[in-house]
Amino acid sequence: MPRRVDHDERRRHLTAALLRIASTRGLQAVSMREVAAEAGVSLRVVQYYFTDKRTLMESGIAELAARLDRRVRERAGALGTGLPPRTVLEVVLGAILPTDEDSRADQLAWTAYYAAGLTAPAEAVDGRYAPDALERWLTGVLARAVEAGDVPADIDPRIEVVGLLALTNGLVSSVLGRQRDVDDALRVVRYRLDRLFGPTAD
Amino acid sequence: MPRRVDHDERRRHLTAALLRIASTRGLQAVSMREVAAEAGVSLRVVQYYFTDKRTLMESGIAELAARLDRRVRERAGALGTGLPPRTVLEVVLGAILPTDEDSRADQLAWTAYYAAGLTAPAEAVDGRYAPDALERWLTGVLARAVEAGDVPADIDPRIEVVGLLALTNGLVSSVLGRQRDVDDALRVVRYRLDRLFGPTAD
DNA sequence: GGGATCGGGATACAGTCGTACCACAGGAAT
DNA sequence: ATTCCTGTGGTACGACTGTATCCCGATCCC
Secondary structure (H helix, E strand, C coil), X not given: CCCCCCHHHHHHHHHHHHHHHHHHHCHHHCCHHHHHHHHCCCHHHHHHHCCCHHHHXXXXXXXXXXXXXXXXXXXXXXXXXXXXXXXXXXXXXXXXXXXXXXXXXXXXXXXXXXXXXXXXXXXXXXXXXXXXXXXXXXXXXXXXXXXXXXXXXXCCXXXXXXXXXXXXXXXXXXXXXXXXXXXXXXXHHHHHHHHHHCCCCC | CCCCCCHHHHHHHHHHHHHXXXXXXXXXXXXXXXXXXXXXXXXXHHHHHCCCHHHHHHHHHHHHHHHHHHHHHHHHHCCCCCCCHHHHHHHHHHHHCCXXXXXXXHHHXXXXXXXXXXXXXXXXCCCCCCHHHHHHHHHHHHHHHHHCCCCCCCCCHHHHHHHHHHXXXXXXXHHHCCCCCHHHHHHHHHHHHHHHHCCCCC
């Protein structure tokens, strides 16, 4: 059989299998054997590329964080710089919402990891995804909007952004739970932005 | 040995033990044996009062829903009727945030159940907690505030309330994850209400 | 007083889990 | 050509799981 093997490629394959299980059957359905079966390999292979289950799980959350981060970064980057702040906010917040099946699956897995981390501080989600960075970035964007007069001068950019991010997270949760669909969630976000930026000059 | 036993009391005791485990060590740490140990009884007793594990778990989420509901209802009720809408909203949303150790524990358990329900549709959280009822109630409150002129006439009470509830849920999540403390979260909620109700006539 | 029933102690069973270990095929290095 | 190392199949072990079964002390009904 194949001699020299690309370990990274192998690991990505297994990690993808792990996340597929996590997003469809939950984190408690993730066992080394299940991952092996999902990836179409033997248990030994999973053991070989991830010595521990802990290592395996960490690989899962790392990949997840990378995916979510990439999704936001891609959409923001695809629009270039110099966009109106209102557009930046809408695009970034919209990128967080689970708009297609892939992002829905990732957000499901992310939620599972987050919940697990809440009651297992050791393996917490921590600053992996670094929402703080996002928070700081958007706060800067909004602060510039204040200076430009796009937005009432008496707002607090920091608290506005914290609120917008919390709002979006809350909407994600309700979309995942199917209490609301994505379009409704987007409508709520746009409504908030409309009220923040005044009458829409759309 | 005690002969006739209060089954409901027994079940409440066991359910409390279950929730204690769920909120500290997570839902995956909940086994019949662990619940028995936490409650100081034998495995057989847990089996006796909850034939299934499924039954046990359902008792847990039912109790949780009752607690969260009671918390909101108590605080709102303690203030009587005829309060200004702004106060009602602040009190109700504040009652959702985990302000003390008990409510924090309950929200942790709730989050665990919610996450589990997302990937196990069969035993989903469903309409148990009925946030829809809350949503409708608050929408009515806000609609009356519009009529009374306490609030800009061009707002959409329904979307405002959906946004406020999503915001609060998002804040709960970040408070549980210790990215923010409760006071910060309360500040964000009050800030939003200030912007909604205009200059605070505090 | 004698069943019958309730409450619960003890233990067993089959399954799944993470992990460890042994064996071995086959290219790499010498 | 021999040796060594890498990748993988198979399997075993001990811990834990939910569930089932057997048993018995105590109280209630008659």
